[in-house]
Every structure is written in C-alpha cells, then in structure tokens.
Amino acid sequence: MAGSTGVVIAALIANGAIAVLKFGGFVLTGSPSMLSETYHSISDTGNQVFLLVGIKYSDQKADRTHPFGYGKAQFFYSFLVSVLLFGIAGWESLKHGYDAVVHGGHGTVPPVAFAGMEFPAWYVNVVVLLGAIGFETYAFKKASDELNRQIREYEWNGLRDAFRKTSDVTTLTAYTEDAIALGGAIIALVGITLTQLTGNHIFDAMGAVIIGILLMGFAVALAWENKRLILGESLHKEDEADLRRIVRDHPGVVEIDAFSTVFVGPQDVLVTMDVSFDPELVTGDLETDITEIEEKLKAEDDRVNYVFIEPEL
Known part of the structure; x- marks a missing residue:
C-alpha cells in the first residue's frame, strides 16, 4: 500500500x-x-x-x-x-x-x-x-x-x-x-x-x-x-493451483471437495474450501491441522488474508 x-x-x-x-x-x-x-x-x-x-x-x-x-x-x-x-x-x-x-x-x-x-x-x-x-x-x-x-x-x-x-x-x-x-x-x-x-x-x-x-x-x-x-475475480489459476497443492499435501487431508478464492481488496484475497480429513483424526488434531493449513497458505502468498475451512470427516 x-x-x-x-x-x-x-x-x-x-x-x-x-x-x-x-x-x-x-x-x-x-x-x-x-x-x-x-x-x-x-x-x-x-x-x-x-x-x-x-x-x-x-x-x-x-x-x-x-x-x-x-x-x-x-x-x-x-x-x-x-x-x-x-x-x-x-x-x-x-x-x-x-x-x-x-x-x-x-x-x-x-x-x-x-x-x-x-x-x-x-x-x-x-x-x-x-x-x-x-x-x-x-x-x-x-x-x-x-x-x-x-x-x-x-x-x-x-x-x-x-x-x-x-x-x-x-x-x-x-x-x-x-x-x-x-x-x-x-x-x-x-x-x-x-x-x-x-x-x-x-x-x-x-x-x-x-x-x-x-x-x-x-x-x-x-x-x-x-x-x-x-465483479469479484479469483486468483489466477496458477496461483490457485499452488494453494490447492499445499492443502492437498497436508497430512490428514483426504480430498478437497470445494475450493474458491476472490479478491476483496488490492493484494487482499479470501480463500474458502470444503476439505475431507482423515476420519480417524480427533477433534483437537483437526483444529491444529486447520490452523497449520491457514498458516501455510498465508506464507505461500502474502495476498491471502482470510481463510475459511469447512472440515468434512
């Protein structure tokens, strides 16, 4: 800015x-x-x-x-x-x-x-x-x-x-x-x-x-x-693919069911997703995994400021 x-x-x-x-x-x-x-x-x-x-x-x-x-x-x-x-x-x-x-x-x-x-x-x-x-x-x-x-x-x-x-x-x-x-x-x-x-x-x-x-x-x-x-443009497909890869490669993630990004301001991106996790994960581990995924996404692209993950077990 x-x-x-x-x-x-x-x-x-x-x-x-x-x-x-x-x-x-x-x-x-x-x-x-x-x-x-x-x-x-x-x-x-x-x-x-x-x-x-x-x-x-x-x-x-x-x-x-x-x-x-x-x-x-x-x-x-x-x-x-x-x-x-x-x-x-x-x-x-x-x-x-x-x-x-x-x-x-x-x-x-x-x-x-x-x-x-x-x-x-x-x-x-x-x-x-x-x-x-x-x-x-x-x-x-x-x-x-x-x-x-x-x-x-x-x-x-x-x-x-x-x-x-x-x-x-x-x-x-x-x-x-x-x-x-x-x-x-x-x-x-x-x-x-x-x-x-x-x-x-x-x-x-x-x-x-x-x-x-x-x-x-x-x-x-x-x-x-x-x-x-x-009108609400998403991140470019190459940048979105990098973020998807980070989520997909995270231990405990089985599948990405839905994934969306949108610019809510200059250099300011909102990321939302539905993610299927390993059903054997306990609640505490799941919360830790979600936090780790958020941190990884923000570290990968500094434009990512909002991350919402809906877990599916």
Missing part, C-alpha cells in the same frame, strides 16, 4: 505543476495540442486525488457491514478515474482537435519578450513540453518500479501478465496514466514543431486528435481491467 501511495503522490505533484504550465502555453499560442494536453493534465491531477481518496477509504478497518474491509473502494475509484479519463480528457481533446482540423489553426502569434529579448511564442510550448516529459518520466519510473517489484515478487511474465493478474489497480492506473501522459507530451511536441517548421496547422491539430484517441482507448482498457475486480 505504501508503494501505491508514493506512486500516486509523485504523479499528483507532476501533473498539477504540468497542468499550469501547459495552460500558460495554450494562452500564449492557442495551440490545439497544448489545449488537449491541458485537459489531459487537469484530468490526471483530479484522477490522482480520486486514487488517494480510494486508498484512504480502503484503509478503514473491517466492521459489521463490511466484514472483509473496504479494500474494494480502490477498485471503484480506479474505475471512476477511467470514466473521467475517457469523458473529460479524451473526448474534449478529440473534439477540440477535430475542430482545429476542420476550421484551421490558431493563426500567427506575436513573439514573447523575455530579458530584453524576443522569442517566437511557440518556444514556450517546446520548453513546457520538454519540462512535462521530464516530470512524467519521473512519475512513470516510480509507477514502473512498483509494478516491476510486483512482477518479481509474484513471478509474472512481464507487463502483459501483470496487467491480467495484478489486483493493485491504483499502481496499474498510475502506470497507465503516466505512460499516456508521457506519450501525449511527445506527440504534442512533434505536432507543434512540425507545424512551425512547415507552416501547416494540420500537424498541431492532428496531434490533439491523436492524443484524444489515445486517451479514450486507454480509458476503455483501464475500465475493463477494473471491471474484473469489481
């Missing part, structure tokens, strides 16, 4: 600062790509706030109404982020870029005076976007380091496997946002530069369109990843 919080805070600081700078660049130059990037960074900043709220809410202790805690709050807030990313940043960027393609660019912008010298106004956008790329690279590295740590810990086969198996949707969301933000800043920089070099507004306008499509596409993918956890 601490890793996820650090990732989100890094992204929040980076996106907040970048949003202000990008808006200043848009005001000075009227660039469609800069307006798209402003929408993008404002949306990202708000999204980090939602993720922090989700982390805080999920930290509440279990109670009568939520006996397995509030961990699923992070799934809800991450899903909300994907909707906002699609609806605000993606749609507005696409709409503004399309308008710029159809109706033309932003026209000639007077130079900017600084320290007694005049510079082309579009230089401001270049400086802002280069700064944004630097900030986003830092935030992306933080998210990437945390995701790679989980890949090593759970022995996943790279990023694609991590996206399918991780329950830490906060880190997943931050990683996705930071990757898109970095890509968007590069696209905007290329579009603005090509427009200035060629005098054709279409490059800047198309930059905004591409950024909008990119945002909307990733938002849909992120929503899909959150849906699986909101």
Whole structure:
C-alpha cells in the first residue's frame, strides 16, 4: 500500500505543476495540442486525488457491514478515474482537435519578450513540453518500479501478465496514466514543431486528435481491467493451483471437495474450501491441522488474508 501511495503522490505533484504550465502555453499560442494536453493534465491531477481518496477509504478497518474491509473502494475509484479519463480528457481533446482540423489553426502569434529579448511564442510550448516529459518520466519510473517489484515478487511474465493478474489497480492506473501522459507530451511536441517548421496547422491539430484517441482507448482498457475486480475475480489459476497443492499435501487431508478464492481488496484475497480429513483424526488434531493449513497458505502468498475451512470427516 505504501508503494501505491508514493506512486500516486509523485504523479499528483507532476501533473498539477504540468497542468499550469501547459495552460500558460495554450494562452500564449492557442495551440490545439497544448489545449488537449491541458485537459489531459487537469484530468490526471483530479484522477490522482480520486486514487488517494480510494486508498484512504480502503484503509478503514473491517466492521459489521463490511466484514472483509473496504479494500474494494480502490477498485471503484480506479474505475471512476477511467470514466473521467475517457469523458473529460479524451473526448474534449478529440473534439477540440477535430475542430482545429476542420476550421484551421490558431493563426500567427506575436513573439514573447523575455530579458530584453524576443522569442517566437511557440518556444514556450517546446520548453513546457520538454519540462512535462521530464516530470512524467519521473512519475512513470516510480509507477514502473512498483509494478516491476510486483512482477518479481509474484513471478509474472512481464507487463502483459501483470496487467491480467495484478489486483493493485491504483499502481496499474498510475502506470497507465503516466505512460499516456508521457506519450501525449511527445506527440504534442512533434505536432507543434512540425507545424512551425512547415507552416501547416494540420500537424498541431492532428496531434490533439491523436492524443484524444489515445486517451479514450486507454480509458476503455483501464475500465475493463477494473471491471474484473469489481465483479469479484479469483486468483489466477496458477496461483490457485499452488494453494490447492499445499492443502492437498497436508497430512490428514483426504480430498478437497470445494475450493474458491476472490479478491476483496488490492493484494487482499479470501480463500474458502470444503476439505475431507482423515476420519480417524480427533477433534483437537483437526483444529491444529486447520490452523497449520491457514498458516501455510498465508506464507505461500502474502495476498491471502482470510481463510475459511469447512472440515468434512
């Protein structure tokens, strides 16, 4: 959880600062790509706030109404982020870029005076976007380091496997946002530069369109990843097989009659099972065996926090 919080805070600081700078660049130059990037960074900043709220809410202790805690709050807030990313940043960027393609660019912008010298106004956008790329690279590295740590810990086969198996949707969301933000800043920089070099507004306008499509596409993918956890996904079959093996190999276990797992929060798994034990076991031995099985399961996978075993004799 601490890793996820650090990732989100890094992204929040980076996106907040970048949003202000990008808006200043848009005001000075009227660039469609800069307006798209402003929408993008404002949306990202708000999204980090939602993720922090989700982390805080999920930290509440279990109670009568939520006996397995509030961990699923992070799934809800991450899903909300994907909707906002699609609806605000993606749609507005696409709409503004399309308008710029159809109706033309932003026209000639007077130079900017600084320290007694005049510079082309579009230089401001270049400086802002280069700064944004630097900030986003830092935030992306933080998210990437945390995701790679989980890949090593759970022995996943790279990023694609991590996206399918991780329950830490906060880190997943931050990683996705930071990757898109970095890509968007590069696209905007290329579009603005090509427009200035060629005098054709279409490059800047198309930059905004591409950024909008990119945002909307990733938002849909992120929503899909959150849906699986909101609906109550189990551990991946390989991880579940490892837990089954531990139970099956425990002395006194005859057969596993039923076995289920479900994520009740990020990195928080509930395991339930019906187990047939050796009928010759006495009650005291049975209680000891159940306790030992619980301890073995939790030692095997640190995501297992709740274990319920129904003994059958």
